[in-house]
Amino acid sequence: MIDIPVDYDNLISIGSMMGSGGLIVMDEDTCMVDIAKFFLEFTVDESCGKCTPCRIGTKRLLEMLDKITKGKGTMEDLDKMEELCYHIKANSLCGLGQSAPNPVLSTLKYFRDEYVAHIVDKKCPAGVCKALLSYVIDREKCKGCTLCARACPADAISGTVKQPHVIDPAKCLKCGACMEKCKFGAIYKK
Amino acid sequence: MEMVNIKINGMPLSVPAGSTILEAARMHGIEIPTLCYLREINEIGACRICVVEVVGMRNLVAACVYPVAEGMEILTNSKRVFASRKTNLELILSTHNRSCLSCVRSGNCELQKLCKDFRIYDEAIYDGEKPASNYDDSAVHLVRDNSKCVLCRRCAAACAKWQDVAVIGPNGRGFNTHIGSAFDQNLSDVACVSCGQCIVVCPTGALSEKDNTKDVWRALNDPTKHVIVQTAPSIRVTLGEAFGMHIGTNVEGKMVAALRRLGFDGVYDTDFAADMTIVEEANELVERIKNGGKLPMITSCSPGWVKYCEHYYPEFTENLSTCKSPQQMFGALAKTWYAEKTGIDPKDIFVVGIMPCTAKKFETKREDESASGYPDVDVALTTRELARMINRAGMYLPKLPDEEFDAPLGTSTGAGVIFGATGGVMEAALRTAKEWITGESGEAVEFSEVRGTQGIKEATYKIGDLELNVCVASGLKNAKKVLESVKSGEKNYHFIEIMGCPGGCVNGGGQPVQPAAVRNFIDLKARRAAALYEDDKNKPIRKSHENPVVKEVYETYLGSYGSHKAHEILHTSYKKRNRF
Numbered sequence: 046m047i048d049i050p051v052d053y054d055n056l057i058s059i060g061s062m063m064g065s066g067g068l069i070v071m072d073e074d075t076c077m078v079d080i081a082k083f084f085l086e087f088t089v090d091e092s093c094g095k096c097t098p099c100r101i102g103t104k105r106l107l108e109m110l111d112k113i114t115k116g117k118g119t120m121e122d123l124d125k126m127e128e129l130c131y132h133i134k135a136n137s138l139c140g141l142g143q144s145a146p147n148p149v150l151s152t153l154k155y156f157r158d159e160y161v162a163h164i165v166d167k168k169c170p171a172g173v174c175k176a177l178l179s180y181v182i183d184r185e186k187c188k189g190c191t192l193c194a195r196a197c198p199a200d201a202i203s204g205t206v207k208q209p210h211v212i213d214p215a216k217c218l219k220c221g222a223c224m225e226k227c228k229f230g231a232i233y234k235k
Numbered sequence: 236m237e238m239v240n241i242k243i244n245g246m247p248l249s250v251p252a253g254s255t256i257l258e259a260a261r262m263h264g265i266e267i268p269t270l271c272y273l274r275e276i277n278e279i280g281a282c283r284i285c286v287v288e289v290v291g292m293r294n295l296v297a298a299c300v301y302p303v304a305e306g307m308e309i310l311t312n313s314k315r316v317f318a319s320r321k322t323n324l325e326l327i328l329s330t331h332n333r334s335c336l337s338c339v340r341s342g343n344c345e346l347q348k349l350c351k352d353f354r355i356y357d358e359a360i361y362d363g364e365k366p367a368s369n370y371d372d373s374a375v376h377l378v379r380d381n382s383k384c385v386l387c388r389r390c391a392a393a394c395a396k397w398q399d400v401a402v403i404g405p406n407g408r409g410f411n412t413h414i415g416s417a418f419d420q421n422l423s424d425v426a427c428v429s430c431g432q433c434i435v436v437c438p439t440g441a442l443s444e445k446d447n448t449k450d451v452w453r454a455l456n457d458p459t460k461h462v463i464v465q466t467a468p469s470i471r472v473t474l475g476e477a478f479g480m481h482i483g484t485n486v487e488g489k490m491v492a493a494l495r496r497l498g499f500d501g502v503y504d505t506d507f508a509a510d511m512t513i514v515e516e517a518n519e520l521v522e523r524i525k526n527g528g529k530l531p532m533i534t535s536c537s538p539g540w541v542k543y544c545e546h547y548y549p550e551f552t553e554n555l556s557t558c559k560s561p562q563q564m565f566g567a568l569a570k571t572w573y574a575e576k577t578g579i580d581p582k583d584i585f586v587v588g589i590m591p592c593t594a595k596k597f598e599t600k601r602e603d604e605s606a607s608g609y610p611d612v613d614v615a616l617t618t619r620e621l622a623r624m625i626n627r628a629g630m631y632l633p634k635l636p637d638e639e640f641d642a643p644l645g646t647s648t649g650a651g652v653i654f655g656a657t658g659g660v661m662e663a664a665l666r667t668a669k670e671w672i673t674g675e676s677g678e679a680v681e682f683s684e685v686r687g688t689q690g691i692k693e694a695t696y697k698i699g700d701l702e703l704n705v706c707v708a709s710g711l712k713n714a715k716k717v718l719e720s721v722k723s724g725e726k727n728y729h730f731i732e733i734m735g736c737p738g739g740c741v742n743g744g745g746q747p748v749q750p751a752a753v754r755n756f757i758d759l760k761a762r763r764a765a766a767l768y769e770d771d772k773n774k775p776i777r778k779s780h781e782n783p784v785v786k787e788v789y790e791t792y793l794g795s796y797g798s799h800k801a802h803e804i805l806h807t808s809y810k811k812r813n814r815f
């Protein structure tokens with residue numbers, strides 16, 4: 046997708062929208078499920094609420110995407126979601142509903158493996174979906190400077206000075222403050 | 236008529252150009268299910284239950300709004316069509332408070348029927364967040380439970396397009412769209428006229444009358460109460476529908492039998508009070524004409540109309556006849572004349588009205604409606620609530636014998652019967668006024684110009700030296716047109732009959748609910764009214780002033796028409812109500 050020239054036809058063909066004048070730049074740090082969710086949030090907000098498929102269907106799509114980004118999706122959900130996309134496109138009253146599922150369908154088409162990673166491996170390859178990532182301190186690299194522990198708003202990091210620190214995943218808020226503070230690159234997301 | 240050639244499910248058909256797919260299909264016996272569609276007033280293509288495939292088109296189309304075109308090939312029953320309708324239903328169900336077991340509309344719910352027809356296996360398949368829902372029972376006449384609303388907007392269309400009131404409509408947007416009044420105010424705080432037209436068009440249990448059956452059961456079980464019931468003119472020709480009988484079947488005798496078996500101490504007829512209303516009102520009209528009183532005089536027997544007048548046209552409240560409605564006259568006389576006659580203390584008399592109408596519930600609570608010092612009428616039930624009571628008591632109406640109303644409050648004439656249809660009050664009043672003015676007693680005259688289901692009817696009758704200009708309107712949108720034409724001076728009427736509901740009480744907001752599939756293609760009001768006119772034709776007495784009990788009441792109790800006592804008992808007053 047990255048190599049597709051940005052012109053109107055090409056973007057339509059991959060299901061994006063250019064009408065808003067904005068362009069979203071994507072790279073390997075962009076999670077395609079999250080992007081689809083982003084677009085859906087927009088259409089759910091814009092739905093006028095008149096017809097059934099758009100009023101309720103887009104909301105259900107959004108809920109399904111949300112479930113996937115939380116690592117709670119199943120492969121059946123994926124099929125159900127795809128079916129619902131086609132349903133909304135074919136049954137909605139106006140262009141908004143008829144095009145609302147496009148971001149989901151195109152990301153499903155070009156980045157299905159990312160969806161599968163969220164569902165089967167419970168991983169967000171781009172490291173965006175918070176529910177699916179954890180912050181870990183590399184014992185080898187940690188110098189025990191305590192900077193991270195002092196930066197942590199959740200008091201999730203323990204360890205004595207000059208000893209490798211550890212993050213308690215139950216307390217961690219996944220804010221990333223520790224990783225930013227660490228001068229030794231000892232903290233990473235997985 | 237210009238025709239086009241189309242194919243439906245492979246069948247070549249010739250259909251009128253400009254018709255919708257739904258209409259074209261129906262002409263050839265092919266039914267397409269609908270949910271939001273209400274002919275003429277709600278053609279919005281919103282629910283997507285009626286979707287069909289048009290060969291060559293990528294998306295499905297809504298048959299209720301999509302016009303046919305030459306060469307069009309339509310599939311109404313394809314696998315894709317079924318799957319789409321089913322998914323639309325499943326989506327609706329995901330927001331629905333699925334509680335059929337306790338739902339007032341169970342068995343007569345359009346959503347329930349669709350779910351059955353489309354064999355929904357998993358009603359929870361799309362479950363997720365439910366839209367915030369509101370339960371509004373603030374008004375005396377109806378309850379709105381948004382958790383059962385499918386957002387078809389039929390209620391809003393009836394309220395705006397038939398009644399020109401528009402106090403309910405969709406609020407919010409997207410997933411949070413919901414039916415409500417402006418700023419989500421309670422229905423009791425807006426200028427709703429209580430007509431109940433929104434209820435009879437609602438496909439589901441989202442709108443229903445406020446159920447007062449328990450108050451009636453309680454009274455029936457109270458040995459200290461003398462519980463009597465009156466049935467409005469139209470009930471006899473609509474109650475049967477609630478038991479699967481043909482539209483327009485007169486079940487008067489069976490209805491009386493059912494009421495007697497429910498344990499009422501007297502089974503009486505509002506038609507008697509309608510006759511009372513006619514003589515009092517005809518007298519008022521003659522007086523107003525003779526004495527230069529406020530004209531045009533406008534009928535006041537429809538509480539939906541009266542409330543509309545008070546909210547929206549308070550400048551016309553002086554034109555309203557001060558006569559109470561038949562329901563209230565009945566109650567007033569029951570607790571005065573009848574109480575005296577039977578020696579029962581009015582405080583122990585419990586009067587129930589069986590009414591076509593939810594506004595009648597409001598009417599029982601109006602001020603200046605308690606001639607005896609106690610409310611004239613204790614409880615007004617709709618036809619639907621009566622049907623519910625009959626069902627609960629284990630009676631099957633069609634199998635009951637035909638019985639007669641009790642004396643004395645059950646004696647009536649053909650003039651009282653036709654009150655239930657638009658134009659009926661006018662005709663009944665004319666029968667009496669004509670005789671009074673000309674002094675000639677003839678065969679009961681039929682005034683065919685004021686019959687029929689048109690929204691506005693006009694006629695001029697030469698009665699003696701007088702050219703009497705009359706007008707009949709039903710449905711508040713039509714009432715508004717008439718009032719505006721009077722206000723502008725364009726029209727000069729002596730007497731106007733206005734009924735709140737289109738077609739009058741036979742089409743009242745308390746009548747048995749017929750699904751849109753029936754409503755859209757059958758003129759309910761005409762069929763029900765025809766049964767009333769038939770009844771009138773066969774009555775031995777067809778003029779109100781000839782009703783022997785009416786005569787007795789005046790001779791032995793009230794004195795003359797319009798007497799001081801008659802005013803105290805049978806007349807009421809009106810007030811301006813806020814519009815916002």
Ligand code: SF4
Pocket residue numbers: 091092093094095096097099100137138139140141142143
């Ligand atoms: S498809 Fe159009 S009409 Fe239907 S709810 Fe969405 S925005 Fe409204």
Ligand code: SF4
Pocket residue numbers: 180193196197198199200201202212216217218219220221222223224
């Ligand atoms: S990510 Fe935030 S909450 Fe988690 S350990 Fe690091 S600083 Fe603490």
Ligand code: SF4
Pocket residue numbers: 331332333334335336338339340341342344345346347383439440441
């Ligand atoms: S509205 Fe219809 S489907 Fe809903 S609970 Fe009532 S009967 Fe059942």
Ligand code: SF4
Pocket residue numbers: 393394398400401402403426427428429430431432433434
């Ligand atoms: S009762 Fe009549 S006026 Fe009130 S909301 Fe319903 S249709 Fe409108």
Ligand code: SF4
Pocket residue numbers: 383384385386387388389390391414433436437438439441442
């Ligand atoms: S309340 Fe009834 S008529 Fe009104 S939108 Fe909801 S389901 Fe339709």
Ligand code: SF4
Pocket residue numbers: 430536537538539540591592593594595734735736739740741742743744745
């Ligand atoms: S027309 Fe009849 S049913 Fe309708 S509001 Fe008036 S009295 Fe009630």
Ligand code: FES
Pocket residue numbers: 268269270271272279280281282283284285286297298299300
């Ligand atoms: S869209 Fe046709 S009946 Fe609702």
